[in-house]
Amino acid sequence: MKPLLRFFTRFLRHKRQLLAGFACIPLAQLADIGITVVIGTALDRLQKGEPADFLPGLFGIILGLSLCKGLFRYLQRWWIVAVSRYVEIELKQELFDKLVSLPLSFHVKSRSGDVVSRVTSDVENIRMFLGPGVMYTLGAVVMVPASIALLFTHNATLALTMLLPLGLMALGMKFFTPRLHTWSEAVQESIADLSARAQENFSGIRVVKGYGREQEQARRFEAASARNRANQVELGRARGLTHALTHAANDSTFVVILVIGGWAMIDRDLPAGQLFQFIDLTFKVFWPLIALGWIAGMYPRALASARRIEELLNERNPVQDPLEPRPAQPVRGEWELSSLSYTYPGAARPAFQGVSVRVRAGGSLGIVGPTGAGKTTLLLCLCRMLEAQGEARLDGVAIPRWKLRELRAALGYVPQDSFLFSDTWRANVEFGADAPLGEERIRELAHLCAMDGELAGFPDGIETRIGERGVTLSGGQRQRTAIARALARDPRVLVLDDALSAVDTETEARLLATIQGQSAHRTVILAAHRLSSVQRADQILVLGRDGRVEAQGTHAELLAQPGWYRETWQRQQAQSELARL
Ligand SMILES: Nc1ncnc2c1ncn2[C@@H]1O[C@H](COP(=O)(O)OP(=O)(O)OP(=O)(O)O)[C@@H](O)[C@H]1O
Numbered sequence: 189m190k191p192l193l194r195f196f197t198r199f200l201r202h203k204r205q206l207l208a209g210f211a212c213i214p215l216a217q218l219a220d221i222g223i224t225v226v227i228g229t230a231l232d233r234l235q236k237g238e239p240a241d242f243l244p245g246l247f248g249i250i251l252g253l254s255l256c257k258g259l260f261r262y263l264q265r266w267w268i269v270a271v272s273r274y275v276e277i278e279l280k281q282e283l284f285d286k287l288v289s290l291p292l293s294f295h296v297k298s299r300s301g302d303v304v305s306r307v308t309s310d311v312e313n314i315r316m317f318l319g320p321g322v323m324y325t326l327g328a329v330v331m332v333p334a335s336i337a338l339l340f341t342h343n344a345t346l347a348l349t350m351l352l353p354l355g356l357m358a359l360g361m362k363f364f365t366p367r368l369h370t371w372s373e374a375v376q377e378s379i380a381d382l383s384a385r386a387q388e389n390f391s392g393i394r395v396v397k398g399y400g401r402e403q404e405q406a407r408r409f410e411a412a413s414a415r416n417r418a419n420q421v422e423l424g425r426a427r428g429l430t431h432a433l434t435h436a437a438n439d440s441t442f443v444v445i446l447v448i449g450g451w452a453m454i455d456r457d458l459p460a461g462q463l464f465q466f467i468d469l470t471f472k473v474f475w476p477l478i479a480l481g482w483i484a485g486m487y488p489r490a491l492a493s494a495r496r497i498e499e500l501l502n503e504r505n506p507v508q509d510p511l512e513p514r515p516a517q518p519v520r521g522e523w524e525l526s527s528l529s530y531t532y533p534g535a536a537r538p539a540f541q542g543v544s545v546r547v548r549a550g551g552s553l554g555i556v557g558p559t560g561a562g563k564t565t566l567l568l569c570l571c572r573m574l575e576a577q578g579e580a581r582l583d584g585v586a587i588p589r590w591k592l593r594e595l596r597a598a599l600g601y602v603p604q605d606s607f608l609f610s611d612t613w614r615a616n617v618e619f620g621a622d623a624p625l626g627e628e629r630i631r632e633l634a635h636l637c638a639m640d641g642e643l644a645g646f647p648d649g650i651e652t653r654i655g656e657r658g659v660t661l662s663g664g665q666r667q668r669t670a671i672a673r674a675l676a677r678d679p680r681v682l683v684l685d686d687a688l689s690a691v692d693t694e695t696e697a698r699l700l701a702t703i704q705g706q707s708a709h710r711t712v713i714l715a716a717h718r719l720s721s722v723q724r725a726d727q728i729l730v731l732g733r734d735g736r737v738e739a740q741g742t743h744a745e746l747l748a749q750p751g752w753y754r755e756t757w758q759r760q761q762a763q764s765e766l767a768r769l
């Protein structure tokens with residue numbers, strides 16, 4: 189219960205609305221009971237043969253009570269549900285902030301789809317339980333004892349006989365509600381599975397078609413659909429049974445009252461008005477009890493959700509700003525790495541290790557090696573997206589002593605997958621800058637990354653939407669856009685992770701020349717598979733398959749010694765010559 193109570197304190201942040209909503213609950217319920225009592229007594233008075241001239245006044249009272257009931261019900265929902273929605277929005281925002289702030293190592297170990305769906309459905313579970321759930325519970329807390337007390341004051345025997353079917357119904361609910369929840373969860377899971385399958389197949393449509401796997405994938409989808417159908421049918425069955433049970437219990441209560449009450453009425457010791465009150469009050473006890481059953485069924489899920497969300501909120505972020513940050517001053521871009529290494533959590537060996545190298549301000553460092561050698565990991569450590577062991581200094585200051593904002597502002601990072609948002613080309617480039625860029629600067633960036641020709645051919649030029657709802661960019665165009673995004677912040681250090689692999693060698697050479705040549709003060713660190721990308725670098729680091737540094741030096745030095753670099757260079761040269769023929 190404790191975690192849920194802690195979440196309830198979030199509701200208390202909106203104290204006034206919440207309390208106003210709570211205050212409306214008894215008012216609405218009492219007005220409801222009032223109507224029954226007023227009508228019942230009126231019936232009794234009429235039965236006794238009193239003149240009917242009190243009726244117009246009575247209608248007025250009933251109308252007033254009905255208005256009160258309607259108004260307070262409306263207000264109670266309005267305030268309490270609104271507060272629950274506020275809490276939901278705040279919580280989702282807090283979780284989003286937390287998730288974006290958590291380091292890469294967190295996202296690496298948890299699947300992003302899982303996190304998102306878990307967060308949304310967990311928040312909904314908590315909201316339902318603490319918002320509408322608490323509201324219905326409070327309603328029942330007022331309605332049930334008040335109605336039962338009234339029933340007993342009227343006729344204790346009848347009240348007791350009526351409790352029997354009610355008790356049976358409560359027992360039945362206790363039995364059926366867990367089944368209902370189990371099946372509704374199964375249905376939710378199978379729907380999530382279906383949409384994940386559909387989504388994956390459509391985003392990977394090229395692979396599906398390329399391998400001629402349409403029918404096979406369709407059959408898998410069919411199987412998932414069949415599972416979903418089976419779950420839906422079971423849920424329907426459980427729902428049907430629950431409905432049948434509650435309605436049967438309801439009707440049998442009614443039968444008991446009619447039979448016993450009818451007899452009593454015929455024997456003249458139960459006035460008609462009281463019988464009416466009995467019937468009506470029984471209904472009023474009945475539905476809140478069913479709601480209570482539902483809420484009790486929601487409790488375990490809400491509790492589990494609260495625990496999970498709390499765990500996420502308490503997730504510690506090891507990447508923090510230093511207590512004594514480096515004094516603010518212009519960044520030069522000089523790197524010094526000594527015995528740097530990184531091991532992924534749970535991995536048997538370091539992704540890369542023993543990297544020691546100096547890069548002067550405005551200089552360049554190439555990182556090469558076979559696939560899986562740790563190039564990407566090394567670059568992530570330089571951006572402090574992963575916390576490396578050993579020491580990396582930028583401008584003589586250890587990376588952890590940099591304020592994160594300053595460090596990231598100094599770096600222009602182009603990831604290997606050159607991820608772009610579904611937005612305009614311009615917005616994607618401006619993403620890298622801290623402020624909107626002028627038309628001229630955008631055009632300059634387009635020119636710098638050799639995209640101007642292609643952009644001119646796009647329907648809306650730089651304002652063309654790219655991605656899902658727009659133009660699909662080629663691999664090379666994506667890469668150059670990602671570079672433009674990195675250049676948009678005019679970084680002192682440009683970090684390129686195999687960011688030119690999809691452009692032809694000529695464009696690559698031109699791009700590298702402009703990137704470096706345009707501003708000699710910019711340090712460039714680039715990982716690459718194609719060795720021609722790094723041949724002009726001041727220094728090249730060759731990582732081996734096991735993540736160790738195999739060799740280090742300039743292009744000429746590395747070519748002079750036997751090893752992976754020379755072999756790969758010769759093979760790639762031969763390939764490009766063949767391609768030219
Ligand atoms: N999130 C991760 N969790 C665990 N191990 C990982 C993770 N990411 C990468 N690795 C492992 O770390 C090693 C280095 O990976 P990395 O991506 O840095 O290689 P790379 O040199 O960039 O490869 P490529 O040339 O294919 O881009 C690989 O063995 C890889 O399997």
Ligand SMILES: [Mg+2]
Pocket residue numbers: 563564565604685686
């Ligand atoms: Mg890589």
